[in-house]
Amino acid sequence: MLTTSFTLCAQSRLKLQVTGVKGALKDNVDIYLQKFREDDAIPGLSFHSELEREVRTALEALGYYHSEILIEASADQPHTITLHVNAGEPVRIDTADIQLLGDAANDEEFLALRQQQAPAVGKVLHQGQYDGFKQALRHLALRKGYFDARFTESRLEVAAELNKAFVHLHFDSGTRYKFGEVSFHGNQIETERLYSMLPFAPEDPYHVNKLGELNQTLAASGWFSSILVEGDVENINQYHLPIEVNFEPERRNIIETGIGYSTDIGPRLKLNWHKPWLNKAGHSLRSDMAISEIEQSVEAAYKLPLTTAATDFYQVQLGFRNRDNEDTASRESNLLLERYWLLSDEWYRTVSVRWLYEDFVQADQRDNISLIMPGVSYNRTRQKGGTMPYWANRL
Template sequence: MSLSRMLIYVFFLVSGSSFAQTKLQIEGLKGELEKNVNVFLAKYDATEISGSLRFQLSLQQDIETALQALGYYQSEVEFTLSEGAGKATLTVAITPGEPVKINISDIVLIGDATDDPQFNAVLRSQAPEVGDTLHHGKYESLKSELLSLALRKGYFDATFSRSRLEVIPELSQANIHLHFDSGKRYKFGEVTYSGQQIRDKWMQSLIPFEPGQPYLASELGEFNQILANTNWFSAIAIEGATEQIDDYTLPIIVKLEPRLRNSVETGIGYSQEVGPRLKLSWFKPWLNDRGHSLNADLILSGEEQNIEARYKMPLADSPSDFYQFQYGVGVKEYSRQDNVRTKVSNLAAERHWLLESDWYRIASVRWLYEEATEFEQTTTSNILMPGIRFNRLRQSGGQMPRSADRLLFNVEVSDKRWGSGANFVRVRGRAGWIGSVGNSHRFVTRADAGAVIGAAIEDLPPSLRFFAGGDNNLRGYGYESLPLQDESTDVVGGRYMATASVEYQYRVRGNWWLAGFFDYGSAWQDKPEFKRGVGLGVRWASPVGPVRLDFGYGLDSGERKAFKIHFALGPEL
């Protein structure tokens, strides 16, 4: 045989069916073993699979590594290559063999962590015991968890004084020697601020821990959130002064940069009946070294013009609690109701408490003066209402959160005995929830309900009555178009209101989403006539919050043009 023919023969012997499309088939495994082998073999592209000896050797090494990670060191791997017309199948028959069992489990805690319940809980739940099958992933996970927990709880000198894993494949045994020396636990030291513009008394009351308290990383996270919630600072950096450590005490340094003294935000909306709506907000996050702030909103639309200002005064011993005073004036025309126009003045004093459960409790006293012209009759109302409100908002995931929930409950009482113009109790409740499945599916639900108990509907100023319709609660219907005018009493608005909404959103690309929704509800005086609205929408997760464009259809509107366009910018809950 010539040299050239011999080389060609050897080439085909080594390459096997490299010129044919080869299918890989794994046999003999199930459960976790099969999953782990598949993970290791996922790196091979379909074009790389062949029957060559080189590929078989590479495949065998990966399979053995995958099985050893789960404690199987005596596996057997056999290859069978079958060829057909233009196709080939490489069958890999695997016998995992007997697993390696833990013979010695010498796992010891040393140092202050010996009496720490969390470390002992980790060992109880994760430490391998004698007789368990060796699992390298769980062994490494235990080591990582001990080190991570030590860092979170202030055991900064923690180390493994002994870390040895002995595997004896021929005996199917493994010996673990893991000695974790936590050392001493560090304590919080004094907190030093720099760059702050607020008095030290207010700043010290923000610290959620005391000097000498055992270190806990979550306390620093809470501290950072408290500082951010004040809206006083544009930049916050909290770090430990490691060079100043003395007697296992870690001083904390907080570097701050004040926010700009003025900021302006805008919001826009649109509906077919009202036209464009504009909101302009001016915010002074700090007016003085006691952290007082001022916020003003201007709302303009074809039927409503309103301006409102709020002055906030944080308490020195607890800045998350505060007093707030607000005043607003406005003019409103109810475009969906004939001949209705109001002029409103609001003055309120509030006391806010942040409760441990993340709820805000707000006690308030509100004075309302309203001049209303309804069907060519003008009335004035002087209402004085003490009230109590509970509010909670939780969210995660930025301006367009992946998850969020909001709850609000408000009660206001008016009584002629203290000089108010009517006797009634006004109740309002709201709930909202946002959830996500994966990165491309969001669900948004909202519910809103209210009632006025006591006074006759005609004795209530229009701003205290309830309306439904528009982009906030019942799409497919005009803004505050429900209930329809009551011809028997010549009044607008309702004594009761209840609406609910369910919405599904699908990410099309990047920050763009499509939405489908169903809304249900109404406002009424005596007997409800619930309405349904359905539609589609577009969402854009803009840098300043969700932008929503909805095309709604009122199934029960009774109008020839039941199709409505709604546009809004701002939070979904």
């Protein structure tokens, strides 16, 4: 026999012991009895009736309508109460009339949701799962643009004396909305380049994840300090939702300074200068400088977005480094040209060519090196969950 107990209130010293239930039934009974923990309850017939009522409610929520509850309180320990619970036979679903109407009737995600979560004939009635399924239908409809969705019938009937429940859910999604025209406001970058970053096109079926992708893509550009993407609900026309994007431009110059220390080069000063946008085409420049007694370096990178600015661009990097440590002195120059683009199968390809030149003096020896190094690389990142991913994979 399973027994659970807990003290309800330190002042009243009230202690409950529950026997006869386990698993989900036990957990739900415990939740319902927790309401008494802050009450200064005095044991008695009225309080016993209230305890019995809460236990029955907890069991009925999980489909058990024929519970028997015996409450026992000893004379020598009046603040210790034992509840002996027999849940009885459960109510099972006899009729599951679940209908998807409108465009959702042919939507794979709605069909999968019905398959996975809908109340099924023969299952024990669980009112929480019933309500959860209804809520899941509403949420999915909003995410996918079924803005006129509604329940044309929503009934849960329980014949406790027959141990049967009858579920009638008719969900009419209506017509799925599509993306309308996209308008940009407050942008300092040319509109054509912003259009190239859209993860959707007018006439595509609406999905809220696409708006999240657009927001992330625009934020990753570094061109803006504030981005607001929203639907223009006041100008919906023929099931088309216009999209408005409002911007605040990023500062034209961002300067960062820092002081560091490492055992190989000692104290070091750093200065980073970033220009997130140089012109309406969205070109950007970044330069980094580091100075220490042993080593001095400066690097600069110039980025040139192409037609699809988020995934296709050139980048040119130029760097110089001077190092003088004990009997070794070296000067290094490197030039790197890179081309990035996204392939049709969601793989990113990077093609590069680097020129490296170094001359050095070590003790009495002087020499130099000149190398040209071509390269190509591929990588792919996948994720599930939209803007709040729960799974990701990178190759």
